[in-house]
Each structure stands twice: as structure tokens, then as C-alpha cells.
Amino acid sequence: MRQSQLFTKTRREAPADEVSQNAQLLVRAGYVHKEMAGVYSYLPLGLRTLNNIVQVIREEMNAIGGQELVMSSLQDKELWSRTDRWDDAKVDNWFKTEFKSGGETGLGITHEEPLTRIMTDHISSYRDLPVYAYQFQNKFRNELRAKSGIMRGKEFMMKDLYSFSRDDAQHKEFYDMAREAYLKVFTRIGIGDRTYVTFASGGIFSEFSEEFQTVSEAGEDIIYIDEEKRIAINKEVYTDETIAKLGLEKEKLIEKKAIEAGNTFSLGTRFSEPLGLLYTSEDGTKKPVVMGSYGIGPTRLMGIVVETLADEKGLVWPESVAPFTYHLVSLGHDGDEVSKTAEQLYAALTEKGIEVLYDDRDVRAGEKFAESDLLGMPYRIVVGKDAVANGAFEVVTRATGEVAKKTREEILAA
Numbered sequence: 205m206r207q208s209q210l211f212t213k214t215r216r217e218a219p220a221d222e223v224s225q226n227a228q229l230l231v232r233a234g235y236v237h238k239e240m241a242g243v244y245s246y247l248p249l250g251l252r253t254l255n256n257i258v259q260v261i262r263e264e265m266n267a268i269g270g271q272e273l274v275m276s277s278l279q280d281k282e283l284w285s286r287t288d289r290w291d292d293a294k295v296d297n298w299f300k301t302e303f304k305s306g307g308e309t310g311l312g313i314t315h316e317e318p319l320t321r322i323m324t325d326h327i328s329s330y331r332d333l334p335v336y337a338y339q340f341q342n343k344f345r346n347e348l349r350a351k352s353g354i355m356r357g358k359e360f361m362m363k364d365l366y367s368f369s370r371d372d373a374q375h376k377e378f379y380d381m382a383r384e385a386y387l388k389v390f391t392r393i394g395i396g397d398r399t400y401v402t403f404a405s406g407g408i409f410s411e412f413s414e415e416f417q418t419v420s421e422a423g424e425d426i427i428y429i430d431e432e433k434r435i436a437i438n439k440e441v442y443t444d445e446t447i448a449k450l451g452l453e454k455e456k457l458i459e460k461k462a463i464e465a466g467n468t469f470s471l472g473t474r475f476s477e478p479l480g481l482l483y484t485s486e487d488g489t490k491k492p493v494v495m496g497s498y499g500i501g502p503t504r505l506m507g508i509v510v511e512t513l514a515d516e517k518g519l520v521w522p523e524s525v526a527p528f529t530y531h532l533v534s535l536g537h538d539g540d541e542v543s544k545t546a547e548q549l550y551a552a553l554t555e556k557g558i559e560v561l562y563d564d565r566d567v568r569a570g571e572k573f574a575e576s577d578l579l580g581m582p583y584r585i586v587v588g589k590d591a592v593a594n595g596a597f598e599v600v601t602r603a604t605g606e607v608a609k610k611t612r613e614e615i616l617a618a
């Protein structure tokens with residue numbers, strides 16, 4: 205893509221009311237637009253980034269047997285009343301409104317209820333189990349806190365997967381696979397080294413739920429980490445009893461601020477029973493389906509990547525999520541030899557299917573470099589006089605600042 209064609213502009217100053225580092229940088233770099241507190245739109249560069257994160261998650265969910273679908277955002281009050289999650293006294297973050305034709309609806313905060321009901325049409329026998337289904341969808345929650353930028357939205361994207369199994373043993377098998385798949389996601393997007401399986405409250409059939417917490421100063425949670433075992437305990441369940449139960453030692457645990465990147469819950473029959481999701485077992489008796497839910501927030505992950513990898517110059521994207529792998533910066537002026545060389549390299553990279561943002565604008569070099577640092581592509585290729593005279597292109601690695609001289613062939617072979 206030619207930068208001269210990109211409609212978004214960068215800005216030097218972040219909006220005054222934006223306190224989080226992730227939103228400050230993303231707004232300045234033109235990746236997102238702030239609509240209201242906790243509500244963001246994703247602009248072309250931001251959408252490319254988000255789509256890359258989504259794709260990593262999709263691949264890992266498909267690899268463990270997940271089937272993708274998409275459910276409605278508008279929710280059926282009657283359905284949610286059956287599990288006692290409609291009442292504002294029980295769930296306090298619904299956005300609700302009225303139908304003109306009468307009756308109430310709300311925007312989906314999560315989707316256990318609708319998917320369980322859908323499955324009553326499709327699951328009837330033990331032969332139909334297990335089933336794993338997931339979606340990427342915007343959820344709506346009337347969150348009170350809005351200081352974390354895109355990490356805590358009132359409208360945000362969630363990948364929510366639900367598992368439907370015959371019994372606890374079949375459930376556990378998938379639950380363990382989901383944990384591994386989640387760890388792969390975090391490694392692939394570049395936050396694996398700072399993300400810990402964390403024991404938290406909220407388990408129904410196993411005593412704990414598992415959170416995946418990424419250490420960050422911007423985090424809202426406190427966790428206690430065993431670095432050797434790479435597991436942690438959330439403050440909410442941090443007691444001597446829990447420490448002992450998990451076979452950990454208090455002296456080894458380190459307190460850190462962290463942000464929840466994802467979580468997995470064993471739901472037991474909490475939803476299948478009230479919603480009548482039963483199956484006929486091998487011995488002919490009817491049994492409630494055993495469920496689990498598994499959430500990850502792609503928009504929150506994008507914020508976490510910013511918070512953990514950005515530096516004082518701007519965004520720093522790992523290759524797996526970057527909107528473009530290369531930022532090709534031409535120091536030429538209309539039609540001179542330098543810009544011709546840059547044009548040729550751009551054409552060759554594009555032809556090979558390599559994703560490149562090409563700064564073809566007639567702008568001062570210093571300004572281009574500062575903007576390139578802010579945008580954060582993994583590699584910057586600078587085309588200057590040296591490229592014309594000696595065929596040497598400067599390649600700068602954004603994360604380390606490392607500079608290498610490369611030939612056109614070396615760049616194209618990478």
C-alpha cells in the first residue's frame with residue numbers, strides 16, 4: 205500500500221482525555237478513532253492488525269476442532285431470564301432497550317445462553333458429542349472503568365468458544381487442549397513470555413477457573429507468580445490454602461500487576477440444565493450436556509501487545525500481527541533515481557506477496573523516520589542515494605534499532 209493513498213494521518217499529540225498508553229499511541233498513529241470513552245473504531249491500519257490477531261486465534265481454535273459461527277448481538281430476554289442472568293441486580297452491565305413492537309432486548313454481553321439453545325436443535329445423542337463452536341463478535345458491556353483504552357471497551361471484540369461434552373472426563377480432555385491452544389496464541393502474537401496460566405475464582409466443577417494473565421504495569425489485576433512453574437494465583441483466591449492446594453511455596457511467589465488476556469471456565473451443567481440441553485446416553489438415559497467456555501479478547505490483545513512492546517518512539521509490532529511487515533521509506537523526490545529505485549523495490553516486494561507500506565510521499569526524511577517509528581512496522585527499508593550508487597538498502601529492525609545494509613536480492617529472498 206502506498207502511504208500517499210492512506211487516508212489516515214498521524215498526529216504528534218494524543219487526545220488530552222486519553223490516559224492509557226495503548227490508546228494514546230494507537231490514536232496518534234491513526235490505527236483507531238476514539239468515539240466516546242471506552243468506544244473505538246478501527247481504521248485501516250488498526251483493522252489489519254486486529255485481523256491478524258483474529259487469524260492467529262482462528263487457526264488455533266480450528267486446530268483443536270472448533271467450528272466457527274456467528275450469533276446475533278440482540279438478545280432474547282426470555283432466554284436469559286431462564287438462567288437468571290437478565291435481571292440488572294444479577295448482571296449489572298447490560299445495555300438494554302425496547303422493541304417498538306413491545307418487549308425488551310439487550311446487546312450480548314457473552315453467549316452461553318443463545319448457543320446452548322441453538323445446540324438443543326442439534327444435539328440429542330451421545331454420538332453428537334463432543335462439539336466445540338466459537339465466534340468472533342463484538343460484545344457490549346456497560347463497563348464503569350474506562351482508563352485502559354482498547355483493553356477495556358464498552359464495545360469490544362471477543363472470541364468466545366463453548367464446548368459441549370458427555371461428561372466431566374470428556375470435558376477435561378478438551379479443557380486441557382484449549383489451555384495449550386491459548387498458550388500458542390499468546391506465543392505467536394509475541395506476549396507468551398509474559399503471560400501466565402493463573403488460577404482464579406469462578407470454577408463450577410473444578411474449583412478454579414483459569415485466566416491467562418499478561419504482566420503489565422497497565423494491568424488492573426494483581427497476581428502472584430511462580431516463575432519456575434510459570435503459573436500464578438490471582439489475588440482474589442490468594443490464600444495459604446490455595447497456595448498449598450496448588451503445590452506452591454509462598455516465598456517463591458512474586459506479586460505483579462497483570463491484565464487478563466483470556467480465560468477458560470468449566471461450566472458443568474449450569475446452562476444445559478435450565479435450558480434443557482440433554483442427550484441420550486449409551487445406556488438410554490437422558491443426561492445434561494457438560495459445558496465449558498473459553499474467552500479471548502482480540503481487541504484487548506491488540507492493546508496488550510502495544511502496552512508490552514511499544515517504546516518511547518511509538519508502536520512496535522511483532523511480524524505476526526503487524527499491519528505490514530515492511531515500511532519502505534523512499535528519500536527520493538518526484539521522479540529522481542532514488543524514487544525510481546524505491547518504486548522498483550516496491551513492485552518486486554508486492555509481486556512476491558510481501559506486505560509492505562510504501563512511503564512514497566515527498567516529505568522531509570526526519571519526519572518520515574519519526575512517523576515510521578510511530579507506526580511500528582517490524583522492518584524499515586530506507587532507499588537513499590546509497591541504494592542508487594551501490595545497491596545498498598538500509599534495513600532497520602524496529603524492535604532493536606539494529607541496522608543492516610542489504611542488497612535488493614537479499615531483501616527479496618528473506
Ligand code: ATP
Binds near residue numbers: 314357467499501505
Ligand atoms: P475482566 O475481569 O478484565 O473484566 P472478564 O472476566 O469480564 O474480564 P470475560 O467475560 O471472561 O472477561 O471475557 C473474556 C475475555 O474478553 C477476557 O479475557 C478479555 O480478554 C476480554 N474482555 C473482557 N472484557 C473486556 C472489555 N471490557 N474490553 C475488552 N476486552 C474485554
Ligand code: MG
Ligand atoms: Mg469484566
